[in-house]
Amino acid sequence: MHINDILYQKxxxxxxxxxxxxxxxxGGVVASFTLRETRLAFISAHLAAHEGQNYYxxxxxxxxxxxxxxxxxxxxxxxxxxHCFLLGDLNYRLKYPAELNEKMLVxxxxxxxVKDEKWHDLNDMDELHKGLKNEEVLxxxxxxxxxxxxxxxxxxxxxxxxxxxxxxx
Amino acid sequence: xxxxKDLRGHFGRNLNFGRRSFSQSVKLGKLASLGVSAPKLFNRxxxxxxxxxxxxxxxxxxxxxxxxxxxxxxxxxxxPSKESMAAWIPEKGNMDSVVYESAFDVGFDKKIAKRGxxxxxxxxxxxxxFDIIVIGMQESTFSCESxxxxxxxxxxxxxxxxxxxxxxxxxxVRTSLRRGSQDSLFDDVFDDEDENQEMDVFDDEDEIQEMxxxxxxxxxxxxxxxxxxxxxxxxxxxxxxxxxxxxxEVRDRKQKNENEVSILSTVFENNSxxxxxxxxxxxxxxGKSEILISELMINESVELDEGRDEIVTSVSNDFEGLELDExxxxxxxxxxxxxxxxNEMKPQSKKMVSFREDHDVASIAxxxxxxxxxxxxxxxxxxxxxxxxxxxxxxxxxxxERPIKKVEKRTRDVSYVEDNERKRSEMKENTNRLxxxxxxxxxxxxxxxxxxxxxxxxxxxxxxxxxxxxLAVRSSMGSENNVSVHGGKYKNTISSKKKDTQVLSQLVGDxxxxxxxxxxxxxxxxxxxxxxxxxxxxxxxxxxxxxxxxGIASVLRNKVCI
Numbered sequence: 008m009h010i011n012d013i014l015y016q017k018x019x020x021x022x023x024x025x026x027x028x029x030x031x032x033x034g035g036v037v038a039s040f041t042l043r044e045t046r047l048a049f050i051s052a053h054l055a056a057h058e059g060q061n062y063y064x065x066x067x068x069x070x071x072x073x074x075x076x077x078x079x080x081x082x083x084x085x086x087x088x089x090h091c092f093l094l095g096d097l098n099y100r101l102k103y104p105a106e107l108n109e110k111m112l113v114x115x116x117x118x119x120x121v122k123d124e125k126w127h128d129l130n131d132m133d134e135l136h137k138g139l140k141n142e143e144v145l146x147x148x149x150x151x152x153x154x155x156x157x158x159x160x161x162x163x164x165x166x167x168x169x170x171x172x173x174x175x176x
Numbered sequence: 177x178x179x180x181k182d183l184r185g186h187f188g189r190n191l192n193f194g195r196r197s198f199s200q201s202v203k204l205g206k207l208a209s210l211g212v213s214a215p216k217l218f219n220r221x222x223x224x225x226x227x228x229x230x231x232x233x234x235x236x237x238x239x240x241x242x243x244x245x246x247x248x249x250x251x252x253x254x255x256p257s258k259e260s261m262a263a264w265i266p267e268k269g270n271m272d273s274v275v276y277e278s279a280f281d282v283g284f285d286k287k288i289a290k291r292g293x294x295x296x297x298x299x300x301x302x303x304x305x306f307d308i309i310v311i312g313m314q315e316s317t318f319s320c321e322s323x324x325x326x327x328x329x330x331x332x333x334x335x336x337x338x339x340x341x342x343x344x345x346x347x348x349v350r351t352s353l354r355r356g357s358q359d360s361l362f363d364d365v366f367d368d369e370d371e372n373q374e375m376d377v378f379d380d381e382d383e384i385q386e387m388x389x390x391x392x393x394x395x396x397x398x399x400x401x402x403x404x405x406x407x408x409x410x411x412x413x414x415x416x417x418x419x420x421x422x423x424x425e426v427r428d429r430k431q432k433n434e435n436e437v438s439i440l441s442t443v444f445e446n447n448s449x450x451x452x453x454x455x456x457x458x459x460x461x462x463g464k465s466e467i468l469i470s471e472l473m474i475n476e477s478v479e480l481d482e483g484r485d486e487i488v489t490s491v492s493n494d495f496e497g498l499e500l501d502e503x504x505x506x507x508x509x510x511x512x513x514x515x516x517x518x519n520e521m522k523p524q525s526k527k528m529v530s531f532r533e534d535h536d537v538a539s540i541a542x543x544x545x546x547x548x549x550x551x552x553x554x555x556x557x558x559x560x561x562x563x564x565x566x567x568x569x570x571x572x573x574x575x576x577e578r579p580i581k582k583v584e585k586r587t588r589d590v591s592y593v594e595d596n597e598r599k600r601s602e603m604k605e606n607t608n609r610l611x612x613x614x615x616x617x618x619x620x621x622x623x624x625x626x627x628x629x630x631x632x633x634x635x636x637x638x639x640x641x642x643x644x645x646x647l648a649v650r651s652s653m654g655s656e657n658n659v660s661v662h663g664g665k666y667k668n669t670i671s672s673k674k675k676d677t678q679v680l681s682q683l684v685g686d687x688x689x690x691x692x693x694x695x696x697x698x699x700x701x702x703x704x705x706x707x708x709x710x711x712x713x714x715x716x717x718x719x720x721x722x723x724x725x726x727g728i729a730s731v732l733r734n735k736v737c738i
Contacts (some may be wrong), residue, residue: 032699032700032701032702034724034726036698037720037721037724038695039718039719039720040717040718040720042242043715051248051312051313051314051704052312052702053702068726069726092310094246095314096248096250096314096315155279155280
């Protein structure tokens with residue numbers, strides 16, 4: 008048995024035991040193929056959750072790890088392919104203005120924006136958009152605008168009724 | 177996405193994106209961006225997002241242009257259905273359903289969707305199909321409805337259930353636990369349906385009928401005796417000899433007691449000499465069940481002639497299914513419960529207690545052994561004999577006392593209902609303690625994370641705990657080795673060993689019959705499926721799949737519990 012296989016098995020046991028203790032694994036799956044002399048890569052990712060700067064940095068770090076893990080040769084997945092698509096539960100939140108301190112105010116603000124269908128305002132507060140703009144994460148990538156109501160913390164019913172536990176995003 | 181301009185900078189050379197695009201900059205235009213209501217899809221998903229892209233050169237009539245549909249959703253470990261898939265993935269990769277039938281404005285030039293449509297069939301001409309459909313799923317491990325009964329028994333994943341359904345499962349588990357403990361106690365007294373027949377310890381209807389007949393006879397006899405007594409009293413009143421009558425009653429009672437003792441002593445003698453019953457060792461499951469049943473027979477004065485062996489085997493089977501710690505714990509619990517019952521004994525049982533105290537059973541049993549035997553075996557045999565004696569003792573007592581006792585309880589003992597209510601509450605407490613014990617044992621062994629199982633502990637549902645563990649195991653074991661295939665063979669990237677993967681593949685495959693799976697990969701609870709048009713799939717090569725773990729999520733506590 009090759010040393011890599013042994014290491015992989017040990018890693019699997021390690022992950023298995025940690026999963027038992029803590030829960031599900033976060034990370035990503037990178038698939039790539041060549042079509043018409045063009046290399047395409049697709050990444051399905053599940054990044055760290057929760058609000059706050061630390062968690063935001065953690066998400067960025069997760070993306071870097073996933074891209075690095077999917078590298079072919081020297082280059083990571085983002086540059087070793089002609090086109091790279093990242094999709095998944097990225098868990099990026101909305102950063103509200105500083106004057107909105109209380110949670111209820113934040114939720115109210117978000118719900119009002121959704122009611123008024125001010126999608127661009129919501130997108131401006133999106134951490135991912137800001138991160139792309141400031142080149143903090145996924146430099147060179149683009150993301151389409153989300154011109155639809157947020158789907159996080161929606162009640163289990165038809166329509167868009169948000170739970171007041173956390174702000175929609 | 178990175179476009180060619182950036183990539184050119186990275187590679188320092190021109191890209192091989194087709195001859196035509198070699199000299200022309202490649203434009204990555206967004207075709208559509210469609211948001212789909214996640215609750216509409218899976219009732220609880222956080223994300224349900226489709227986006228479409230058009231990879232094309234500046235020459236818009238380039239037949240080599242690709243149309244991609246990107247779909248992603250967090251399933252929340254819920255089992256998808258045909259309806260949810262229909263709301264998410266367009267049928268046959270239909271482009272128009274995404275572009276035109278979107279609930280929200282996708283900001284897309286609709287003319288582009290009409291260009292470059294193939295001519296494979298009429299459907300393709302009319303609507304146009306996406307060439308590549310990429311489906312990403314997170315938290316996508318679930319237990320399938322079809323495989324639940326066979327593989328997981330009563331343990332189910334409850335994230336895909338409503339609260340009512342989850343509560344029903346909890347109730348099922350509680351009922352099964354309670355039934356188990358009731359079976360071991362042979363105590364139908366605590367059954368809600370039998371409140372009016374609380375002393376009915378027989379399951380067999382025939383036996384009940386027989387007992388009813390006996391009771392009727394006894395009642396008739398009592399009536400006759402009462403009439404006689406009334407006549408006597410009348411005579412006594414006439415004669416004015418009340419004192420003599422009292423003396424007679426006292427004498428009658430004494431005679432009855434003497435008869436009881438004589439019967440019991442004969443039974444004991446028979447059992448101690450030749451008919452000493454053999455019992456299983458105390459530590460084994462059968463031994464435990466026998467001890468419990470003997471205790472029960474003593475406390476409740478129940479006669480178990482034929483049904484005893486069946487109960488012993490059923491209870492021992494219950495014990496055998498458990499681990500040693502658990503079975504010992506349950507055994508001690510039930511035993512202590514029985515001792516509680518014995519402290520609240522009814523008048524007939526008190527007689528037994530007094531009899532046991534007066535006659536040292538162990539010493540009597542010891543006398544049957546020779547001095548050659550070792551102390552351990554003697555003690556062991558002594559215990560066996562004691563148990564046998566208790567059983568036969570109760571057997572003998574029951575024949576005499578049981579019918580009278582039943583009539584008395586039914587008619588006179590008012591405090592009996594209160595006693596039963598108290599016992600019932602104790603039983604519930606005992607069952608809860610059992611749940612708690614098993615949960616804590618599991619926690620101690622391997623699941624010592626307080627946060628993720630706090631909700632489970634609050635609900636004290638063993639089934640939830642087991643299903644959580646099984647899902648966690650399932651999530652971690654779902655991954656395969658990194659796949660690297662060259663030379664156009666892409667089928668190795670498809671892993672469909674697990675039932676939920678098969679179900680998902682079936683659902684997605686049904687939605688897109690014109691496409692084939694190029695990638696169907698699971699890592700943990702993260703999936704990536706890539707479907708490509710059948711014609712286009714022939715042109716694919718060098719398919720690679722890699723999985724990366726970045727950490728452990730605290731997702732489980734949000735998703736799996738009820």
